[in-house]
Amino acid sequence: MIIPKTSEEIELMREAALVVSKTLGELAKEVKPGVTTLYLDSIAETCVRDHGAVPGFLGLYDFPNTLCMSPNAQVVHGIPNDTPLQDGDIISIDCGAIKNGFYGDHAYTFEVGEIAPDVKKLLRVTKESLYVGIREFKAGNRTGDVGYAIQQHCEAHGYGVVRELVGHGLGRKMHEDPEMPNYGKRGRGKKFIEGMTVAIEPMINLGTRRIEQLQDGWTILTQDRKPSAHFEHNVALVDGKPELLSTFAYIYEALGIKSNEEDEFRQKALVL
Ligand code: MG
Ligand code: MG
Secondary structure, three states: OOOOOOHHHHHHHHHHHHHHHHHHHHHHOOOOOEEEEHHHHHHHOOOHOOOOOEEEOOOOHHHHOOEEEHHHHHHHOOOOOOOEEEOEEEEEEEEEEEEEEEEEEEEEEEEEEOOOHHHHHHHHHHHHHHHHHHHHOOOOOHHHHHHHHHHHHHHOOOOEEOOOOOEEOOOOOEEEEEEOOOOOOOOOEEEOOOOOOOEEOOOOEEOOOOOOEEEOOEEEEEEEOOOOOEEEEEEEEEOOEEEEEOOOHHHHHHOOOOOOOOOHOOOOOOOO
């Protein structure tokens, strides 16, 4: 059952989302060759707690850390460790936080030093597909419309769209209805309702869409060991339109990137 939120609850969710956004912004300053994912995890935990929030993933289904850290061929759910990042790696960082009793949950794939052009393109197209999907999160549409849009955008470049892992409703629980697949058919699936809040999160592979899970019971990686990218935003359906609750603005501020990609999904100016 989809749980719509009141406008007050949506504002509380925006606060939870922004804790994650700020944390990803702090991490953007630290991601570089030689840094370990365990070190980045400790920075994230401190940042989340400094904002009066609690790490959202830590202990959830017994996950051991604040961040899911998934380098290169890892798709999602990688566990932070003491292996240093290397020049040319990519690292997908997914962070959750609980504030005001609500979850924030979003993700960004970072470049470590100088990455290969084909991998750079994978990151660009995956992030584009996130916004292509968000654009379809509107009154009258269904989950299949979002999934269809993401799938078409990514498969047009020959990429593999992961089927086994999906976006989701978000609220007082980390995973609420509906499931938000990154594939689908137009006009199919659950119908969107005013006030609903979701995490839209394409997980896109450079090669095959097929995945495997490591013995640790968590880490998902590509079967062909080619790289995978993951971008995630939290979005509310307000006045029939998608309203972004999360932002990559702190990341862009840290990296000196100019972007207006979020402007069309914001009904009020973002106050940083
Ligand atoms: Mg996430
Ligand atoms: Mg999520």
